[in-house]
Amino acid sequence: xxxxxxxxxxxxxVFYLGDSEVHALRHxxxxxxxxxxxxxxxxxxxxKSTLLNLLGLLDHPNTGTYHLEGRDVTTLSGNEQxxxxxxxxxxxxxxxxxVPRLTAAENIALPMTLAGIAPDERNRRVAHALKDYGLxxxxxxxxxxxSGGQRQRVAIARATIMQPAMILADEPTGNxxxxxxxxxxxxxxxxxARGVTLIVVTHDTTLxxxxxxxxxxxxxxxxHDSATPCAPVT
Amino acid sequence: xxxxxxxxxxxxxxxxxxxxTCLLIxxxxxxxxxxxxxxxxxxxxxxxxxxxxxxxGTNLVIILPGRSQTGGFNPGNAITSTPRDLTIDDAQALLxxxxxxxxxxxxxxxxxxxxGGKLRxxxxxxTNAAYLEVRRLxxxxxxxxxDGDWRRGASEAVIGATIRDELFGVEPxxxxxxxxxxxxxxxxxxxxxxxxxxxxxxxxxxxxxxSLAQAMFNSxxxxxxxxxxxxxxxxxxxxxxxxxxxxxxxxxxxDVTAITQDAVLATFDKLLGTLTLAVAGIAxxxLAVAGIxVMNVMLVSVTQRTAEIGLLKALGATGATIRNAxxxxxxxxxxxxxxxxxxxxxxGAALIRQLYPTFPAYPPDWAVLAGLGTALLTGVLFxxxxxxxxxxxxxxxxxxxx
Numbered sequence: 226x227x228x229x230x231x232x233x234x235x236x237x238x239v240f241y242l243g244d245s246e247v248h249a250l251r252h253x254x255x256x257x258x259x260x261x262x263x264x265x266x267x268x269x270x271x272x273k274s275t276l277l278n279l280l281g282l283l284d285h286p287n288t289g290t291y292h293l294e295g296r297d298v299t300t301l302s303g304n305e306q307x308x309x310x311x312x313x314x315x316x317x318x319x320x321x322x323x324v325p326r327l328t329a330a331e332n333i334a335l336p337m338t339l340a341g342i343a344p345d346e347r348n349r350r351v352a353h354a355l356k357d358y359g360l361x362x363x364x365x366x367x368x369x370x371x372s373g374g375q376r377q378r379v380a381i382a383r384a385t386i387m388q389p390a391m392i393l394a395d396e397p398t399g400n401x402x403x404x405x406x407x408x409x410x411x412x413x414x415x416x417x418a419r420g421v422t423l424i425v426v427t428h429d430t431t432l433x434x435x436x437x438x439x440x441x442x443x444x445x446x447x448x449h450d451s452a453t454p455c456a457p458v459t
Numbered sequence: 460x461x462x463x464x465x466x467x468x469x470x471x472x473x474x475x476x477x478x479x480t481c482l483l484i485x486x487x488x489x490x491x492x493x494x495x496x497x498x499x500x501x502x503x504x505x506x507x508x509x510x511x512x513x514x515x516g517t518n519l520v521i522i523l524p525g526r527s528q529t530g531g532f533n534p535g536n537a538i539t540s541t542p543r544d545l546t547i548d549d550a551q552a553l554l555x556x557x558x559x560x561x562x563x564x565x566x567x568x569x570x571x572x573x574x575g576g577k578l579r580x581x582x583x584x585x586t587n588a589a590y591l592e593v594r595r596l597x598x599x600x601x602x603x604x605x606d607g608d609w610r611r612g613a614s615e616a617v618i619g620a621t622i623r624d625e626l627f628g629v630e631p632x633x634x635x636x637x638x639x640x641x642x643x644x645x646x647x648x649x650x651x652x653x654x655x656x657x658x659x660x661x662x663x664x665x666x667x668x669x670s671l672a673q674a675m676f677n678s679x680x681x682x683x684x685x686x687x688x689x690x691x692x693x694x695x696x697x698x699x700x701x702x703x704x705x706x707x708x709x710x711x712x713x714d715v716t717a718i719t720q721d722a723v724l725a726t727f728d729k730l731l732g733t734l735t736l737a738v739a740g741i742a743x744x745x746l747a748v749a750g751i752x753v754m755n756v757m758l759v760s761v762t763q764r765t766a767e768i769g770l771l772k773a774l775g776a777t778g779a780t781i782r783n784a785x786x787x788x789x790x791x792x793x794x795x796x797x798x799x800x801x802x803x804x805x806x807g808a809a810l811i812r813q814l815y816p817t818f819p820a821y822p823p824d825w826a827v828l829a830g831l832g833t834a835l836l837t838g839v840l841f842x843x844x845x846x847x848x849x850x851x852x853x854x855x856x857x858x859x860x861x
Contacts (some may be wrong), residue, residue, distance in 0.1 A: 322767075322858065340775060382772070
């Protein structure tokens with residue numbers, strides 16, 4: 226058994242909308258090991274995106290602890306969390322989130338630029354990534370000159386350029402047709418095969434079924450975890 | 460983030476929206492250009508006036524009849540407040556002052572000059588031989604008035620360059636007889652063209668011995684007495700001596716005003732310096748407006764780029780990095796605007812100098828530095844709030860925006 230990458234204990238996340246309280250996440254207990262391929266599924270508003278944001282350190286729980294690689298990251302300062310995001314976490318979004326004025330190569334290099342990595346090293350890694358993702362002839366193109374599949378490949382290249390421990394993908398195929406969606410999933414699964422933990426949020430059940438482990442969210446609670454034979458009774 | 464990358468990133472962000480960037484730079488440029496041009500005008504006026512006064516000669520004390528300043532109650536004022544006239548005798552008496560080097564009496568009036576059927580109105584200055592040197596004037600032809608008894612004087616005249624051209628054209632003027640008023644004078648000299656001139660322009664002046672001018676105007680008063688002190692340090696002493704001498708001659712009443720050139724210069728210098736400061740202040744308002752524009756544009760930019768800011772945070776950017784990126788952008792826009800404005804302002808000042816060659820419209824260094832500095836400072840100051848807002852954005856909400 227590999228080491229625990231993620232350990233969530235007693236996580237609660239409450240949003241206040243006017244007078245009403247919305248429990249986006251309720252007493253969540255979760256352990257994800259390094260190298261796993263997990264699909265988080267559930268209807269809209271079930272809390273799966275909140276869970277993903279929490280895992281990506283973009284959001285904070287109201288209570289509970291989050292251990293990433295054995296380290297309690299809930300108590301870290303903003304700058305330390307930014308560093309963890311930079312070095313350990315790669316994001317892939319449904320709407321790609323490429324910077325429109327930057328070229329494909331510059332978008333891929335962006336996390337390294339933010340981390341202050343030297344230009345030589347950046348160029349070397351970007352050239353490598355462009356080749357790996359079949360984008361070598363698209364390096365100088367801006368996002369609006371790329372197809373949807375190419376854009377998501379750029380986004381995946383960007384998410385992996387810092388060699389993170391895990392990739393968080395929020396509906397990565399949501400804006401793509403079936404064929405390119407398939408292609409993108411294959412890329413992500415190849416990364417997982419090389420040892421990167423892959424966590425995908427989706428409401429597509431066929432896509433979810435490809436993962437080795439499925440988590441089903443409903444009303445902010447973990448309804449079903451395919452890794453544990455019995456679903457927790459509520 | 461490396462500084463070079465930060466600058467590159469800010470540059471790309473600025474050029475990503477060319478219209479917005481151009482308008483902002485233009486607004487900043489107009490502000491700086493206004494400071495440069497207006498201070499060039501103000502300081503040019505100051506230099507012009509000072510240059511004019513300096514051309515009057517140095518170490519001068521000018522005595523004018525009448526008291527322009529009140530000195531509290533004086534019993535003499537109760538009896539008479541009519542000042543006595545200044546006379547040639549007064550002027551000659553001033554030569555007794557130990558600090559007095561030269562004395563120039565000056566009687567001024569208008570008359571007509573005619574030669575060969577041509578007639579024009581001229582200003583006539585009655586003075587003595589020392590006038591030429593005290594006023595630092597130059598002759599083009601002939602000689603100046605002969606030195607001699609101030610109360611006599613030969614019927615000789617020195618004419619200005621314009622009058623020479625108008626009356627004589629290409630003919631030689633020297634030695635010719637001209638009629639001024641009801642008298643005939645022999646032209647013995649022609650003044651060099653002086654170009655600009657404050658008050659009396661020697662180009663259109665006829666200079667005759669002071670006694671003849673007084674006879675011509677049927678009066679025995681003087682318009683001014685110019686006293687030249689022996690040195691710069693002696694100016695105050697010469698002034699005091701001149702006042703004492705006149706006072707003695709006027710039954711103990713101090714009914715003249717003595718102005719030193721330094722005092723006049725200092726007054727004008729202060730006055731026009733303040734004026735320059737005032738116009739610089741007014742121009743600086745446009746810089747403040749440009750600063751507010753920077754703030755507005757940067758706030759809009761933060762709103763437009765909310766999703767991008769969320770992304771940058773997800774990719775590991777700290778709040779400080781994002782703040783610096785926006786601040787750098789604001790500073791770059793301000794700097795570009797300031798430089799463009801500087802060039803525009805210098806161009807404007809050069810154009811003014813081209814159009815009015817005698818007007819020294821050079822912006823003072825302090826104004827240029829202050830203009831550039833204020834532009835940068837307002838740009839950065841007004842950029843702080845938008846940059847902080849960007850740095851504080853919640854990444855989850857930001858990413859949800861499209």
